[in-house]
Amino acid sequence: MKPAPFAYHRPDSVDEALQVLAELGADGKVLAGGQSLVPLLNMRLAAPTALVDINRLDQLAYVRIEESGVRVGATARHADVERDEATYDALPLLRQALTHVAHPTIRNRGTTVGSLVHADPSGEMTAVLALLGGSVEIRTAAATRTVAAADFFLGPLESAVGAGELAASAHFPLPEGNAGTAWVEVARRHGDYAICGVGALVTLDDDLRVAAARAAYISVDATPVVRDLTDAVAGQPHDAADWAAAGALAAGELDPEADIHATAAYRRHLAAVLTARAQRAAATHAEQR
């Protein structure tokens, strides 16, 4: 479990990083927190010829609240996002989901943007970005482009970030209206990747009736899945809505796979149960905010 040989670059600025990445092209690989990449290197499941370590890019180590949402820079750690109080006040879903990402020591090192680029279909933040309709800002030495969540996750461990590109930041928009959120998941052990995880976003009208209900899922498909469940619960009182119906609606549309930890049927069952729990919790959250 030692990596194959690679060249190591450690740029000091974003410009220098973009320069190095441009020169390396397909041979270069960004190293952020290393919590996913280093195991792959050590097991020789990945053998890039060059690593570009971005950990010195302090310019990107920010968590910033903008009018439209929260922007997270490429070298901000999961823990930075999770612990930032202003961020929690603005967008509680980030912390609600991040506490389920691995363990504190891994969150101290792993980056939120890195977990988006890594595009693990079990990564909580992929579904959070998808649920909120967020985007990722991708830069090269020549250009900057913004890719919406719906176009960002291409497959398991495959995102829209291409060779020579740096994901500079991610933008998590604030939901509109009287919205509440929740994250619920079942993992085999505390902090493990979930067997099934559900993020919920419920909007209430002025009478505290459900105006809109959406959910996002991890570990049930190759990329995060977002479902609009409004039809099942629209207009129902927040504390007496038929969340089970929403769960059934969502689960009926999912086609998860089996793995060594869970059958497909159990995953689908969990999707239904956890949808109901997450929606109920999000509705309560909306009512309390």
Add this chain to the structure above:
Amino acid sequence: MSTRIFGEPIPRREDPRLLSGQGRYLDDLGHGALAAAFVRSPHAHARIVDIDVSDALEVEGLVAIYTHEDLPGQVGHPLPLLIPHPTLTQARTPYPLAKDEVNHVGEAIVMVVATDRYLAEDACQRIRVDYDFLPPVVGIEQSRAADLLVHDDVPDNVSAHMLQEVGDAPAAIDAAPHRLHLDLDIERSASMPMEGKGVYARWDADDRSLRVYTSTQASTSVRAAIAARLGLPLDRVEVVAPDVGGGFGVKIMHPWPEEVLVPWASITLGREVTWAEDRREHFVSSAHERAQQHQVDVGFDDDGRLLGLDVTFWHDNGAYTPYGIIVPIVTSTQLLGPYKPGAYRVEFFSLYTNTVLVTPYRGAGRPQGCFVMERTMDAIAAYLGLDRTTVRERNFIQPEEMPYDHGLVFQDGRPLVYDSGDYPATLEKLKKLVGWDEFEVFREQARADGRRVGIGIGCYVEGTGPGPYEGGFVKVETDGTVIVATGLTSQGQGHQTAFAQVVAEELGVPVDKVVVTTGDTRRFKYAVGTFASRAAVMSGNAVALATRKVREKALRIAGDALEADPADLEIVDGVVQVKGTPGATIPLSTVAVLSNPLRYAFDEETKRATQFAAPADVDKPPIEEGGEPGLEATAYYSPPRSTFANGMHAAIVETDPETAEIKILRYCVVHDCGTLINPRIVEGQIHGGVAQGVGGALYERMVYDESGQLLNASYMDFLMPYATEVPNIEIDHLETPSPLNPLGLKGAGEAGVIPGSAVLSSAIEDAEGIRITRMPISPSELYHLRQKESTTR
């Protein structure tokens, strides 16, 4: 003695060192040594057609590449069969490097030595092995069917078939008023120490001697094996177990291929060579355990008393049997637990499969046996509508029936005779601790809140401290330090503390004056090893006996110096004094000086031992006839047979009615390992054992696919419980001393793990009302059991 140190829960003396990063594990040694890496088979069953190393030769830093062809004579022979048994008629052991055929994923084929491990792995990646594929045999069912064979010369895949009988069990069952049949399975798991195996060898060409450091549970035995294999005189080989980061059984297996190959390469190359196993290697090239399928037929009376028990089981021994059939022998004898089975018949088949070999893992066949017996007890209780503890109570061996002879042969080749134990008292304590009789109230409250809870119980008896022997060396240095050595090894059990407590108590010195060394053949040459919960029983008693000899000698010398009768002397805090006469004292350090008559002093203190220092009886030799210089002694303890510890666990679980998640709310342990040297250490052993029991019951399994690939060979997918999955553990002790040894000790190392699957299956069954016959169990599986139950209802 003013205060007792034996029996006190003092903190472990090794912990400050180990917890602050001062430990010296295998991979902390040998800076600058060459590093070895191995090409291992990616296939479960194949013939090796060709090995092409030419690409690898270009790797800079490459030193050597070895295949089986390169191993001279004995070095390349199959590894030894460690524990032969008359019923093990088809033993097969692996070659150090595969010759012609591989029989499991992970079997070593090529050894590469390079200037560091990175480069060695680079070279490994460039070596091409061509294979002819053979169909693999995976799992017990397929091995039993025997349509395909693991070894072509073992016709039915059976390595051993063993039968033991007491009375006529089938007849007793036939005649019994009630009968039940059960099928009970346990899946594969493994020891999984945090530190894998590792070997570091230094050949001294001038001295023609070899020093080997290895992460082992049996350094003396590794030494003998290396000397025999490499054709070296035994006294030219030293084997040292440095700090060992856990063993749990997997490191009692020896010599591992690497324990032969790394020293051999060191001699051949004239360089230091080291190898530290990585986690992936550990999963596929060390050992696993546990997988067994059992069929039980039981006959009992209206009260639930056993009349006859007939058990047949199939044991998956993996690809080879170097450790013999200890695990199934232990299951077949220890499944009886604290009960009288009536007539008993047990038969097992040990089966080859194209998977990693099987050797004992903490518990060593007992968790399976306990699961079988306890499931049977629960089934009888359910059938008769009796409380589960009532059925158990009625079948207990009573204290006044001790020693109790089961009429069977145990794993040490000796009769299975329980030496002591009070099972009714243990159960009574457990019921009180967990609140067994009040549980229905709790269940009702929980049900009212929409919660589902259950309680379970598991009882076991564990044969511990098997022979043949261990020894202890104790020496008082001239500065008053007491040096202690024993040959068996430590993997975190707290021997540096427990043995020091024994010596401090027996000798009368402060415990911090005692320094204990284990597992170093330079310090103690005769030993067996650390396994089967035997270290405290064996070395504890040996060290005590050696200390008693030292004490006797100290009192004799001090008696001369103080002109007192040794019988009137005592040792308190390292000082010999005349009982009741203040002032007449001599420190043990001085006694140590006097014990070694000198011609040449080497410091101020030792002048007292030179020839003109004091008047002496000139007609007597300075050392009395038959005596020896030095305040030191060696002693051995060899027991007639094993001593039997016991315990009972109870757990309360909650199962989520929707997600089928299983949560342990309470876990209670009552434990009797005879006299306690240090209750804190015993509790630590129980904690670790229970954690592994929880792992085996709810999380861990080796998932092989039909082609023999291990699908979860990493800590990401092999789910050892974290601290978050292990419940708070409530413990109560009973101390029933063993009559077999001077200190009254019984072993405690494995106990905690034994009833894990038994107690948790019992609790889940109680919560769910669904029969649990196979462990481990996951939420996904519980969900499907519920589905099945609701469609058949």
